[in-house]
Amino acid sequence: xxxxxxxxxxxxxxxxxxxxxxxxxxxxxxxxxxxxxxxxxxxxxxxxxxxxxxxxxxxxxxxxxxxxxxxxxxxxxxxxxxxxxxxxxxxxxxxxxxxxxxxxxxxxxxxxxxxxxxxxxxxxxxxxxxxxxxxxxxxxxxxxxxxxxxxxxxxxxxxxxxxxxxxxxxxxxxxxxxxxxxxxxxxxxxxxxxxxxxxxxxxxxxxxxxxxxxxxxxxxxxxxxxxxxxxxxxxxxxxxxxxxxxxxxxxxxxxxxxxxxxxxxxxxxxxxxxxxxxxxxxxxxxxxxxxxxxxxxxxxxxxxxxxxxxxxxxxxxxxxxxxxxxxxxxxxxxxxxxxxxxxxxxxxxxxxxxxxxxxxxxxxxxxxxxxxxxxxxxxxxx
Amino acid sequence: xxxxxxxxxxxxxxxxxxxxxxxxxxxxxxxxxxxxxxxxxxxxxxxxxxxxxxxxxxxxxxxxxxxxxxxxxxxxxxxxxxxxxxxxxxxxxxxxxxxxxxxxxxxxxxxxxxxxxxxxxxxxxxxxxxxxxxxxxxxxxxxxxxxxxxxxxxxxxxxxxxxxxxxxxxxxxxxxxxxxxxxxxxxxxxxxxxxxxxxxxxxxx
Numbered sequence: 001x002x003x004x005x006x007x008x009x010x011x012x013x014x015x016x017x018x019x020x021x022x023x024x025x026x027x028x029x030x031x032x033x034x035x036x037x038x039x040x041x042x043x044x045x046x047x048x049x050x051x052x053x054x055x056x057x058x059x060x061x062x063x064x065x066x067x068x069x070x071x072x073x074x075x076x077x078x079x080x081x082x083x084x085x086x087x088x089x090x091x092x093x094x095x096x097x098x099x100x101x102x103x104x105x106x107x108x109x110x111x112x113x114x115x116x117x118x119x120x121x122x123x124x125x126x127x128x129x130x131x132x133x134x135x136x137x138x139x140x141x142x143x144x145x146x147x148x149x150x151x152x153x154x155x156x157x158x159x160x161x162x163x164x165x166x167x168x169x170x171x172x173x174x175x176x177x178x179x180x181x182x183x184x185x186x187x188x189x190x191x192x193x194x195x196x197x198x199x200x201x202x203x204x205x206x207x208x209x210x211x212x213x214x215x216x217x218x219x220x221x222x223x224x225x226x227x228x229x230x231x232x233x234x235x236x237x238x239x240x241x242x243x244x245x246x247x248x249x250x251x252x253x254x255x256x257x258x259x260x261x262x263x264x265x266x267x268x269x270x271x272x273x274x275x276x277x278x279x280x281x282x283x284x285x286x287x288x289x290x291x292x293x294x295x296x297x298x299x300x301x302x303x304x305x306x307x308x309x310x311x312x313x314x315x316x317x318x319x320x321x322x323x324x325x326x327x328x329x330x331x332x333x334x335x336x337x338x339x340x341x342x343x344x345x346x347x348x349x350x351x352x353x354x355x356x357x358x359x360x361x362x363x364x365x366x367x368x369x370x371x372x373x374x375x376x377x378x379x380x381x382x
Numbered sequence: 383x384x385x386x387x388x389x390x391x392x393x394x395x396x397x398x399x400x401x402x403x404x405x406x407x408x409x410x411x412x413x414x415x416x417x418x419x420x421x422x423x424x425x426x427x428x429x430x431x432x433x434x435x436x437x438x439x440x441x442x443x444x445x446x447x448x449x450x451x452x453x454x455x456x457x458x459x460x461x462x463x464x465x466x467x468x469x470x471x472x473x474x475x476x477x478x479x480x481x482x483x484x485x486x487x488x489x490x491x492x493x494x495x496x497x498x499x500x501x502x503x504x505x506x507x508x509x510x511x512x513x514x515x516x517x518x519x520x521x522x523x524x525x526x527x528x529x530x531x532x533x534x535x536x537x538x539x540x541x542x543x544x545x546x547x548x549x550x551x552x553x554x555x556x557x558x559x560x561x562x563x564x565x566x567x568x569x570x571x572x573x574x575x576x577x578x579x580x581x582x583x584x585x586x587x
Contacts, residue, residue: 120478121473123524123525127526142521144504158540159535159536162538179501182484187495237466238508239514242508254517368499369502369520370508370512
């Protein structure tokens with residue numbers, strides 16, 4: 001089967017507007033979470049990581065386009081533009097576009113939005129991005145809850161393996177909105193402090209926003225220095241509950257098993273796990289159980305939610321990109337917010353920045369609807 | 383390119399009619415979608431209490447999948463590796479509007495987790511997976527219109543990579559009073575070749 005690579009990438013976030021800056025901040029354990037008091041978003045103050053609107057506007061205006069674009073579109077276009085530029089790949093027939101998002105331009109449903117309501121349709125968002133860059137092919141929009149960002153990578157790989165595309169650009173993004181905050185708050189899932197994944201003292205999730213983009217390609221020439229190849233992937237359902245994860249971690253267990261089977265490697269070769277770690281009781285416990293069932297309890301693991309909060313449809317791609325840099329830098333990054341183990345099964349949570357020679361990492365995500373996804377990535381030696 | 387896979391069965395729900403493999407199995411004169419789907423659920427002896435708490439999109443997708451999978455006489459004792467690949471235009475916008483209504487006025491603010499959970503299109507895949515115990519590959523795609531080429535390519539990729547033995551795929555659209563479901567099952571056996579022309583033909587049945 002064709003080798004598929006993840007190459008040039010970008011992150012637009014509260015911790016910076018390119019991957020290197022963001023990773024530098026993570027290295028220094030800088031969190032993008034801050035206390036926000038905005039009654040238009042939520043009746044009570046909450047922690048979130050929000051992209052600086054002025055910086056976003058300036059970056060976007062530099063691209064010069066006459067049309068009006070929503071906040072999410074500006075984030076996505078700014079991010080994707082950098083990746084297309086770095087890759088130097090002409091947007092011909094053999095280039096695909098995947099968009100990963102849970103809610104897209106959901107903020108336009110608010111009666112005070114200046115944008116037409118039809119902008120809330122994800123296919124309209126897809127068309128806006130396609131037309132801005134003049135992609136030859138229509139956007140494929142993936143909306144599969146919180147696994148969307150990782151699943152988008154699997155889908156890109158599958159499209160390349162089928163010989164349909166040679167290169168696929170993925171752009172993922174979701175924004176912090178009253179819509180999302182009020183929903184998670186109604187679940188009583190929001191934390192009133194910066195989130196603490198896997199920690200005994202955790203108190204729930206934070207919601208954040210990012211846009212993240214990447215090039216997925218079959219061309220080994222002129223890859224980014226931090227490029228990785230996809231060894232195996234899988235995406236399995238819990239078949240258990242629509243809003244709570246399986247108590248046995250069944251779907252995650254099966255997703256990882258499927259990825260490892262395709263990768264054809266022993267579990268011992270996994271050097272690092274970039275996990276989901278939302279900092280809810282049920283999620284963190286479920287992950288710990290699944291990792292233990294697979295004998296992965298000693299592998300260094302982190303959740304990056306302590307830096308960005310949960311960025312929904314973008315989180316999986318965001319965390320994959322940081323994992324790639326982690327591999328390239330041979331550096332394990334701190335699972336911010338963690339001090340004392342708060343799950344019933346042992347897992348090896350990374351407490352401080354630690355150098356380690358690495359070749360392989362496992363990325364996982366889980367979400368509503370019982371969805372789970374796992375991918376195993378291997379460092380490309382240029 | 384000729385496909386080695388086949389379409390075993392298909393279900394359409396539109397215009398107050400439920401059909402299986404092209405034959406009408408339920409039809410009524412209801413003007414309201416929720417009335418229609420409830421009546422169809424009863425007539426088809428679905429018997430699954432969770433149906434009543436689902437949102438409209440999930441009811442539509444669930445009933446179409448149930449009609450199709452019941453007809454397959456799956457052995458519930460064994461595991462069935464059936465992937466689910468769904469698509470539509472409106473995502474979960476019908477329920478999104480309901481959640482938005484509940485937060486629009488600060489004087490009348492009543493967001494509910496029972497509504498909010500359905501503001502994701504793939505929840506209907508979760509509902510079907512729970513009922514039929516499918517621990518399988520699943521994904522939800524959004525397109526402007528029915529996209530047979532994408533469904534064909536993606537389904538073939540799942541089958542040829544042995545990620546699934548069968549794929550339940552199609553289009554489940556719900557936007558206000560507009561609704562349409564077209565689901566079909568792709569496997570190794572059957573008489574209808576899995577290709578774009580046949581998918582389109584069955585969609586228009």
